[in-house]
Amino acid sequence: MTRTEPAITASDVSMWYETQRGEQVNALDTVSLDVRRGEFLSLIGPSGCGKSTLLYIVGGLRRQSSGQVSLDGQRVTGPMPTKVGFVFQDYTLFPWRTIIANVEVGLGFRGVGRRERREIATEKLELVGLRGFADAYPGELSGGMQQRVAVARALAMDPEILLMDEPFGALDEQTRTVLGEELARILEKTGKTIVFVTHSLSEAVFLSDRVVVMSARPGRVKEILAVDAARPRESGFATAPEFTQTRNRLFELLHEEVRAAALAEMQSGGLDA
Ligand SMILES: Nc1ncnc2c1ncn2[C@@H]1O[C@H](COP(=O)(O)OP(=O)(O)OP(=O)(O)O)[C@@H](O)[C@H]1O
Ligand SMILES: [Mg+2]
Incomplete structure (x- = not known):
């Protein structure tokens, strides 16, 4: 293991699920991604594009159909509770x-x-x-x-790596803003590597070093935006021009994908009917 090695490497990860009705669903298509040690990386994308699936695969809770995931250069073959922690949307206490x-x-x-x-x-x-x-x-x-x-x-x-799946999704806007600020403060102290799934563009920009925009299903990496603002980020960052520009760009990128997802859903609905 070298120090320059990424904390997480996903190479050409694809995932097919088989539904109860025996149909194949392509959830992820050749996703490749490096996450640096100590990086805060957010995943955004339309509902159903495979964000949770990707987290489960990285954490060893699910097995990809093809491709590879490595943590510190070591192939993931199952859960690694000492290395990877999860926080899910429901409190699960x-x-x-x-x-x-x-x-x-x-x-x-x-x-x-x-x-x-x-x-x-x-x-x-x-x-x-x-x-x-x-x-x-x-x-x-x-x-x-x-x-x-x-x-x-x-x-x-x-754990060295924390995988967080919409951890504040069930909370009101104010509470999640405050929790986001707290999380940023905690992470600066502890230096963890984080992959964070969110539907909130503001949350993604405020917290992240980079934001990965995923395409509509099958999920692919559509674009990666860097947020270079210094840390600690004070709440004033949320009104800074860089924040607004990045958020607007994310909105455009995501909008295209959400449209594509809605269209695909309507078309498949049409075929069923
Ligand atoms: N166990 C499963 N069996 C069959 N299909 C599944 C299974 N889990 C997920 N899928 C399908 O895979 C796709 C990706 O699901 P996933 O939960 O990863 O999406 P997501 O991006 O996290 O969505 P959301 O934003 O709504 O949480 C969806 O089409 C979903 O229906
Ligand atoms: Mg999900």
């Missing part, structure tokens, strides 16, 4: 466990002792600003707070 027990859960599986578990979990809860809620239950927390717990739980495992 255990409702019967306290907040701190939820954050500790993966560490328990890894065989980390009780005291150390508690120390790590406390530290991560502090990082996401929820130290005072260690003994509460998930049902007693707001959606945004629960999502911060999910982030703390992923960070507790100290």
Whole structure:
């Protein structure tokens, strides 16, 4: 392993699913992508273009039909929970466990002792600003707070790579802006490599080093935009000309693809009828 090697390399990754009705669905078509170590990379694209599929493949939760994925030059053949963490859209906390027990859960599986578990979990809860809620239950927390717990739980495992699938998608605009700012701050401290799926163009521009625009299904890499603004990015960045220009460009690119996706859907609907 060399230091210049990308954290994640996807080469010509294609994915076909077979539906319950026995039809083949081409979800991804020869996706090639490098993610640098410490990079924050967002994926945007129309619904159904294969963003989640790509994350699952990178994390070893699903097997691609063809092509290859490597992490630090090592071929992915299955899940690597010590190297890769996931945060999904739904909070996926255990409702019967306290907040701190939820954050500790993966560490328990890894065989980390009780005291150390508690120390790590406390530290991560502090990082996401929820130290005072260690003994509460998930049902007693707001959606945004629960999502911060999910982030703390992923960070507790100290993975090099975090794969986040619309982690703030279920939240209102204000909460997700604030959480995005918090996430940026946490990541600057921890130096993780992140792949982040979002439908929010503002979120993508605010948080990312690069934004990958995917085409309508079958998902391909349509274009990659770099966001060069310095970090830490203050909330004022959201009104800077560079922000607006990049966001507008993303909007144009995505608009073409969403149109293409809608058209394809109408046509296939027409054939069915
Ligand atoms: N288990 C599965 N079996 C069959 N088809 C699937 C399966 N999972 C996903 N697909 C199909 O693959 C395509 C890509 O799905 P995926 O969930 O990766 O898209 P996405 O970009 O994450 O969409 P969204 O933005 O709506 O979350 C879709 O057409 C979907 O119907
Ligand atoms: Mg998805």
